[in-house]
Amino acid sequence: MGLLIQGIRAVDPGNRLDQVGDILIEDGKFLVIGKNLQGSFDNVIKGDGLCLVPGFVDPHVHFREPGYEHKETIETGIHAALHGGYVGCVTMPNTNPPCDTQSVVAHILRRAKELNFNLFPCGTISKRREGKEISEMAELKRAGCVAVSDDGSYVSNSLLMRHAMEYASMWDLLVISHAIDTDLSQVGVMNEGRMSTLLGLKGSPNAAEAIAAWRDIALSKLTKARLHLAHVSTREVVKLVREAKREGLPVTCEVTPHHLALTDEAIGNYDTNFKMNPPLRTPEDIEEIVAGLKDGTVDCIGTDHAPHAPEEKELEFADAPFGNTGLETAFGVVLTELYHKRGMSLQDVIMKMSVRPCELIGVKRFNEIREGFLANVSIVDLNREWEVRKEDFHSKSVNSCFVGKKLKGKVLHTICNGKVYSFI
């Protein structure tokens, strides 16, 4: 009967669990978390040297459906997520039509249910993402949205943003800001600095992010709305968030795996897989981001999984779209960079990847490792080394900036809503 996971280290910092033992899952639920369980079992996973952790939750993905199914569909996005150890994702609303009406929200939730996955739709801040009128947030909330964002675009009208934040706070929706002042960054395609001069590409300065983030923090103070800064890439914004938190403001932020692993040096041969927005920055930025992750300033990891078709990416650097896929490499990158290289504890890594994201979007910890709970977990090998290969991706797109990289730490199984997916 059931699935026995034998001799595994189970870690859930959300409920102070860290023990080696046996785990019995029956009908998809944790039946016993104990030691030396005896009996006959339908299925056994040997957990020696492995870890069972709460399944990851990504606060920031682009699944492109409806409208851009040639890049990714909800189904292929979910496949990528499961391979990356994820059991839940917040889908960004820059689809076509954008997620600004209840029918789009309903479509996303219906697909998630059919595919046995947990999606948390993020609606738009403004109608049609045009930055002119507030979207119908009461309707979006009733339909199932957990947050609002015009991700991909900065809400440049401060008055609209103020009212949107006031309005969102009434419905307890998290406001996710894509904080880059586009009046300043213009068409900058990479970080503005030594490398942009060297390569002759138009740069986007750190200041474009700091200005935008500071405005939104000020508005959060004014409106008391919960503000989440997406994909923070600069040291200045980490410092701003640290100060905002010290002041007690409801401000949180995330960083992507690529912003903590790579710098603008990687763009050397104009590979468009290294073109993202915000752009890859400098070692000084990475240092502050890591410090922010360690001291709690940076709440969580968000991949900004942004698939694009090959024919879209295989263009001149200036013309290719921004974005790279991230779900399938996130755990490996985060573990390599933070746990192995910089000594961050596994508990802290799990807080950033599994626990805090749930808290931010205001959903119950559905991925808790606790008897009676539906199993939403990942089984990982902290020390497994592997090379990222283009042919191994399950996302519909392969625009990863980690192809060819060696990572340490791999997801072997994901159990999502009680269903087991094995990748070995």
Add this chain to the structure above:
Amino acid sequence: MSKSWTRKDLLGLRDLRREEIELILKTAESFKEVSTRPIKKVPTLRGRTVVNFFFEPSTRTRASFEIAERRLSADTISFSSSGSSMEKGETLLDTAKNIEALKADLIVMRHSASGAPHRLSQSISAGIINAGDGTNEHPTQALLDMFTMKEKKGRIEGLHVVYIGDILHSRVARSNIWGLMKLGARVTVCGPKTLLPIEVDKLGVRVTTKVEEAIEGADAITLLRIQLERQKEPFFPSVREYASTFGITRERLKMAKKDVIIMHPGPINRGVEIADDVVNGPYSVILDQVTNGIAVRMAVLYLLSQVRG
């Protein structure tokens, strides 16, 4: 404590003492009877000149004042001009001096700028009645609201009075807040957060963005019009969503007291802030408010004219 009226002007309820408000309401009671007579006229203000100066479009307030003045036998003249003095190249003070030269006894003034009647009152000797200044006060509307509440409920003290809608731009809500609190009512304001004035709770009112919470246990509910013309600034996404989240329906009214009264300063937008069957329903006192407005304005005109001797 003086029982008589001593002020030259009626600029707002914020400055009035409780006894002054009560005096107006009491005086209005006796004037209400006049409007029920076949010959609706008394000689109280005969020989007095009242100028109605409307710097902002108004239909119902102006009509109400004009009727009140005529029933008191005053000589009246009405000016209307949209826009401020500035737009015509004249200062507010020059405008005031011109009105002064007309030898008016009382000036009823509506202006789109908050504080305009207050500025004017300092430089002219005629009594000024504020008929609505910007987003500041509309004292005679609040007085007629309180008169109606008192008439229907027998008291103001201890009533739970709720305002729902655009509180931010509402001079009606502001005047009522001042008046009702002085008379001992409990006041709740409710609306989208974008349309609630910042720190409005500091005035001593209860604030909520949840309409069900606001209505619960209410004795009187005033609905404020959502000013569609203000939608140039993005305060809320759509009339549709406003109606579904803040509109008062029979269903939502079940949360209020059984004998709740529904009020509205007009003009109403049926199907937006108030459902059609609520306007027509038994708890609606919207038309009583209009009738009572005449009595209250007669009382104010009378009291102010007495001060001038």
